[in-house]
Amino acid sequence: MPTNQRHLVVLGAGTAGTMVVNKLRKKLKKDDWKITIVDSSTTHHYQPGFLFLPFGTYTTDEIVKPKRKFIPDGVDFMVAEIEKVLPEDNQVLLANGQTLSYDQLVIATGTTPRPDQTEGMMGPQFHDTVHEFYSLDGSKALAEKLKDWPGGKLVVHITEMPIKCPVAPLEFTFLADDFFKQKGMRDKVEITYVTPLDGAFTKPVASAALGTMLSDRHVAVEPDFIIERVDEGKIVSYDEREIPFDLLVTVPLNMGADFIAASGLGDELNYVPVNKQNFLSDKYDNIFAIGDASNIPASKAGSVAHFAVDLFAENFISHVAGEKMVHFFDGHANCFIESGDGKGMLIDFNYDTQPLPGKYPLPGVGPFSLLEESRVNHQGKMFFKWMYWNLLLKGRPLPVPALMSMVGKEEPKELETTEV
């Protein structure tokens, strides 16, 4: 290897990490930079597809592909468990005994559902009456369960924020309502939406709109519910409320990877504290965390990772040249929300601006409607799977800008650009 060659190590070959190596391999000369990406798994999951598996909309082979396919030439792909980062020594220890030395490190190991963190969640009821749809196995098990479930009390539950794709439990609820209607058994199912938040969503205008959509579908909402434990056939909160279920579909506590804690790089949920505008670690100027692995106050979602990586790639070139990073991330997120019956919504927001109604991306024209149900929005969500596999992961440009724009959005009556 050339003597002046430096080494970029990317931990995690999910959505964010894969995009990072695709973008940076194009920008960094091979003589100047060796790039290694490490992941414990060889398969890439299209995670938005986990929402649809339980209802039989997708099959497994549509949403699982080999990671190798999306790693560009000139990037070393190592399949290994990460044991620990030694930030003072610029080294990564792998579980197989190997050590990687780096000049720059990007942590992109995401966030993972951890049902083991709530008492009783992983007991004998798990995958029987207690389910989740944030993993391939979990979604498949739930699909099996729903096939011949006779009805009863369905409880859709969020353990604690933040969670990956914060709109997904709402989407699951809307799709479940539609699923049971199609099967002609909606009257046999009582749906309750249980959330630690004080309403349907985190941001006021969207929360009101989504709350109305739940009540229109005869879904009861139980807010401010902080779960203490799962008992047989019921969930119990710290303030001793009990909600009985025949089928619990929970979103378990989400946490960053355990090696982040072992490396002293994480907060209490193993997220890496970083500058929210450029993703540089608060402690080390050669460590970045990007995507769900960081603690930035944005949605943990692929769209956020995508917009973030666009800016990060530009900044990284400046940073390693010893220059200032001049691109500032605004927390932009853009999420389709499936609402059932072949329709969907779209929300577009950032750190400072909550989701507002309007048209996207072209004012008055769309074709997408913001915070309003339409068939075009649903088609957008379905088409996105193709974009994900064919454009997004490979770092090819998508026809949407990285920073949020107010064009096409309707300001709420009281000008309210931040939430309390």
Place this chain on the structure above:
Amino acid sequence: MTTATIAGADVQIDDEGFLIDPTEWTEDIARQLATNIGIELTDRHWDMIRFIRADYAANGVTPGTRRVQAAGGFATKEQFELFPKKPQKKSAYIAGVPKPAGCV
């Protein structure tokens, strides 16, 4: 946003009564806010309020239930005993820091 007089001080509050500016907070204001929601402050309440204020000052974010447990040493169960039903919201209200966003 409106101005209110709390414990003799003029402060900015939002429509839920949360202080807009954490630096306007005083212990007298905390006592009045606690009375407003029917809480009598014990030493343990003050410990938790001081932790929340210090953590907010250090990180710019109101700590959530889990952080108050992990970094502050107040078990979730105890948080519920001190501030019944809605510990995050009530403790933030009394501590004069923004309502926890529950993230996004």
